[in-house]
Amino acid sequence: MNRDKPNMCRRCRSSSRTTMPVIDKREKNDDEDESTGHLAPEKLEVLAHLEPWAEAHVLPLLKPFNAAWQPSDFLPDAAALGDDEGFYAACRDLRARAAGVPDAILVCLVGNMVTEEALPTYQSVPNRFEGARDLTGADATAWARWIRGWSAEENRHGDVLSRYLLLSGRVDMRQVDATVHRLIAAGMDAMGAAARCPYHGFVYVAFQERATAISHGNTARLVAGGDAALARICGAITADEKRHEAAYTRIVGKLFEVEPDAAVRALGYMMRRRISMPAALMDDGRDGDLYAHYSAAAEQARVYTASDYREILEHMIGKWGVQELAVGLSGEGRRARDYVCGLPEKIRRVEEKAHDRAAARAKKKPTDVPFSWIFDRPVSVALP
Numbered sequence: 001m002n003r004d005k006p007n008m009c010r011r012c013r014s015s016s017r018t019t020m021p022v023i024d025k026r027e028k029n030d031d032e033d034e035s036t037g038h039l040a041p042e043k044l045e046v047l048a049h050l051e052p053w054a055e056a057h058v059l060p061l062l063k064p065f066n067a068a069w070q071p072s073d074f075l076p077d078a079a080a081l082g083d084d085e086g087f088y089a090a091c092r093d094l095r096a097r098a099a100g101v102p103d104a105i106l107v108c109l110v111g112n113m114v115t116e117e118a119l120p121t122y123q124s125v126p127n128r129f130e131g132a133r134d135l136t137g138a139d140a141t142a143w144a145r146w147i148r149g150w151s152a153e154e155n156r157h158g159d160v161l162s163r164y165l166l167l168s169g170r171v172d173m174r175q176v177d178a179t180v181h182r183l184i185a186a187g188m189d190a191m192g193a194a195a196r197c198p199y200h201g202f203v204y205v206a207f208q209e210r211a212t213a214i215s216h217g218n219t220a221r222l223v224a225g226g227d228a229a230l231a232r233i234c235g236a237i238t239a240d241e242k243r244h245e246a247a248y249t250r251i252v253g254k255l256f257e258v259e260p261d262a263a264v265r266a267l268g269y270m271m272r273r274r275i276s277m278p279a280a281l282m283d284d285g286r287d288g289d290l291y292a293h294y295s296a297a298a299e300q301a302r303v304y305t306a307s308d309y310r311e312i313l314e315h316m317i318g319k320w321g322v323q324e325l326a327v328g329l330s331g332e333g334r335r336a337r338d339y340v341c342g343l344p345e346k347i348r349r350v351e352e353k354a355h356d357r358a359a360a361r362a363k364k365k366p367t368d369v370p371f372s373w374i375f376d377r378p379v380s381v382a383l384p
């Protein structure tokens with residue numbers, strides 16, 4: 001999603017996520033140098049120097065193959081259960097449990113699954129990072145092995161959710177699959193001109209991994225009472241996302257240690273652009289505002305809220321010691337540090353205003369939005 005062209009809800013003509021505070025002119029000028037500045041050879045050499053460190057501190061965050069869960073661990077297995085009673089009975093049980101999942105949560109689950117299924121797009125993200133990408137597809141560098149191992153772990157997330165949804169009988173699977181198809185074809189635009197910069201890219205992925213961990217974790221909590229098996233699926237995904245978050249947060253932390261000025265400027269740039277969601281271009285071919293409506297459903301169900309965005313930023317600022325940065329910062333670096341550290345409070349004020357508007361809206365009737373994913377059954381959401 002491009003910052004100049006935010007994801008707008010056509011019903012309300014407003015952004016589907018927290019409106020960001022306006023940035024000042026000087027900060028805007030810093031953006032111009034930022035998008036390519038970290039492609040300088042001396043900045044990229046850092047990644048090569050960090051390879052032994054990545055081998056020792058990042059790769060161990062992947063689960064060994066023989067300890068990894070697989071989608072088939074969580075779902076009825078026809079070969080193991082037999083095609084007489086065993087398999088069908090297990091499927092009936094699954095459907096009976098899934099019948100209790102409210103439509104509002106089901107829509108969030110489908111949205112999360114669609115997001116995960118666009119993995120080909122996400123694997124190509126770190127493969128654009130200069131100095132870290134997998135040039136041949138089978139490079140032996142620690143960076144390349146991490147990218148492939150991470151993708152392999154991610155690959156299970158969409159798979160397990162897709163198989164569960166198929167067996168649940170609750171969703172229009174063709175519409176769901178068509179949405180995945182369209183999303184992969186549409187791609188994503190999260191970093192714009194900085195897409196090749198590892199500094200910016202690792203910031204983005206660290207943020208996203210925490211966001212997905214929150215989203216899957218909240219879904220697990222919300223379905224735990226009605227469908228414990230689905231909660232276990234979402235819980236397994238959450239645990240993966242947390243490990244991935246730990247890895248990317250560690251990488252950015254290291255960049256802050258060795259190149260604090262470049263790292264804080266990259267963080268400032270990404271926050272000024274605003275961290276957009278990877279599936280912002282989702283489209284089911286019917287609802288022109290699908291992403292905005294899915295976001296509104298997630299906000300209402302408390303699966304992922306505007307406050308989570310601020311809390312992730314606050315967490316990252318603390319984790320990377322942004323506030324304490326002093327030595328070795330350029331003027332741009334100091335401005336980026338001050339901008340980033342002041343941002344949570346600005347977002348909080350925007351949130352308070354949004355909260356007041358939401359309270360006013362709550363007095364009005366919520367809007368019934370039909371989702372093709374669930375055969376056009378409407379979900380009642382408060383649109384911004």
Ligand SMILES: [Fe+2]
Pocket residue numbers: 116154157212241
């Ligand atoms: Fe994932």
Ligand SMILES: [Fe+2]
Pocket residue numbers: 154209212240241244
């Ligand atoms: Fe992830």
